[in-house]
Amino acid sequence: MVIKNEHILDVAALVLSKRPDATLQSIAAAAGVSRTTIFNKFPTRDDLLEALAADALQRIGSVLALVPDGKPSDVAAVMIEVTRGLIPLEPRTAFLRAAPHRTDLDSMWAQAATPLAIYIGTAQAYGLLRRDHSVRWLTASYIGLLFAAWDEILEGELGTAQAARLIVESWMTGASPK
Amino acid sequence: MVIKNEHILDVAALVLSKRPDATLQSIAAAAGVSRTTIFNKFPTRDDLLEALAADALQRIGSVLALVPDGKPSDVAAVMIEVTRGLIPLEPRTAFLRAAPHRTDLDSMWAQAATPLAIYIGTAQAYGLLRRDHSVRWLTASYIGLLFAAWDEILEGELGTAQAARLIVESWMTGASPK
DNA sequence: TAACTTATGAACATGGTGATCAAAAATGAG
DNA sequence: CTCATTTTTGATCACCATGTTCATAAGTTA
Numbered sequence: 079m080v081i082k083n084e085h086i087l088d089v090a091a092l093v094l095s096k097r098p099d100a101t102l103q104s105i106a107a108a109a110g111v112s113r114t115t116i117f118n119k120f121p122t123r124d125d126l127l128e129a130l131a132a133d134a135l136q137r138i139g140s141v142l143a144l145v146p147d148g149k150p151s152d153v154a155a156v157m158i159e160v161t162r163g164l165i166p167l168e169p170r171t172a173f174l175r176a177a178p179h180r181t182d183l184d185s186m187w188a189q190a191a192t193p194l195a196i197y198i199g200t201a202q203a204y205g206l207l208r209r210d211h212s213v214r215w216l217t218a219s220y221i222g223l224l225f226a227a228w229d230e231i232l233e234g235e236l237g238t239a240q241a242a243r244l245i246v247e248s249w250m251t252g253a254s255p256k
Numbered sequence: 257m258v259i260k261n262e263h264i265l266d267v268a269a270l271v272l273s274k275r276p277d278a279t280l281q282s283i284a285a286a287a288g289v290s291r292t293t294i295f296n297k298f299p300t301r302d303d304l305l306e307a308l309a310a311d312a313l314q315r316i317g318s319v320l321a322l323v324p325d326g327k328p329s330d331v332a333a334v335m336i337e338v339t340r341g342l343i344p345l346e347p348r349t350a351f352l353r354a355a356p357h358r359t360d361l362d363s364m365w366a367q368a369a370t371p372l373a374i375y376i377g378t379a380q381a382y383g384l385l386r387r388d389h390s391v392r393w394l395t396a397s398y399i400g401l402l403f404a405a406w407d408e409i410l411e412g413e414l415g416t417a418q419a420a421r422l423i424v425e426s427w428m429t430g431a432s433p434k
Numbered sequence: 435t436a437a438c439t440t441a442t443g444a445a446c447a448t449g450g451t452g453a454t455c456a457a458a459a460a461t462g463a464g
Numbered sequence: 465c466t467c468a469t470t471t472t473t474g475a476t477c478a479c480c481a482t483g484t485t486c487a488t489a490a491g492t493t494a
Contacts, residue, residue, distance in 0.1 A: 254428045255383055255384065
């Protein structure tokens, strides 16, 4: 049978999201494939992680392609829609957060978030977001809240349904009472 | 010379914050100590990480001891003060975030954050924080923003001086314009 | 069926971890 | 200062995951 890289990446993402230090042996077993086959397709462990990162990047890119160009109208609505798309990607990105600190991963996050940063910058220019915080920080703080929500979901403390609304509410209006 | 555990933990925290997968050999070398000595004090790598986690927990606890009891008055002021205390702890906690997903680490974070959660709960009860978000989420979102700021600082995109204000502003009033 | 591609198992080297132990160095009591 | 005790150290070993090679088996395709 021809084994697709896609299948290995699927299984690897799943296994690594649970155990970031899982052996290639266990990943191979979970994929119903020999360890050698994995090495044929991904010569080193890092190559596999890199492929996973590229895959995750691509998926994030697909979601962020949803952000509209031009003059933004309802920032909250757009952000909620984007967030709804990002929430399910947790298993695909978990290993990225747990992986040893690698500069290229940081730059990958930055690259993946670029369309979002552009949107945020545009919204800011139109006065729809505060101007006394940098676009970079507005973006980083959103991602930080996304990570926090992912963790809460993993721990079963937050449902995926409410998560998007919660994230965007916190990001836009904060913790102060109305 | 008598080697203090404290010294090893200091060096280990420093080395691991840069390379979470650093070998014990390299940590020993950085500490000017033999690998055997580290094993005498911390039988396994996990024991060392656990000690580091306990140390970080204790440091966080010291900072969070600053949060006042009783009726809160100026939440923003308290949060900024707490955040100013937490910002420098990044090198001590970086390895915790990079370490493979371990349940005990999650519970450690939760335990360390308890005083903060209590404070937030009290402030919420007094109407100083929004009531439509759970105390758990208000706490988690704050920590998420703290992590985001730590990352930005690491990348040289944020100064430690402004970080605390930025975090608390984002946490309390969000990204919306005033 | 035959040629070709892909997957597999086996074997081996390497390096980090975990563990043991005797020798050496530092410490402290008298 | 001396001796007993504690601590540190280097050396050695087993174990396991990674990385690599290669011949064989299984599959696909002409």
